[in-house]
Amino acid sequence: MSPHILIDEDLDVLSHAGCPDKYETLVLHNITGFYMAHVITLEEFNHYCKRLNVAIAHRPRSAA
Numbered sequence: 001m002s003p004h005i006l007i008d009e010d011l012d013v014l015s016h017a018g019c020p021d022k023y024e025t026l027v028l029h030n031i032t033g034f035y036m037a038h039v040i041t042l043e044e045f046n047h048y049c050k051r052l053n054v055a056i057a058h059r060p061r062s063a064a
Helices: 003-013 023-036 042-057
Strands: none
Touching: 003 023, 003 042, 023 042
């Protein structure tokens, strides 16, 4: 599966209230891993990091 699809799916999970705690750490790890493996470019890395920051800022919180 394409790394772009995997990253998009990870970022989508962050928009759900039932998202596991600290999931953003896993997303960042995946984005960084793809960049370090030269699967995504620096431009794509920066793009996904910006999207991650936006997703974190707008992440719904569970009522627990």
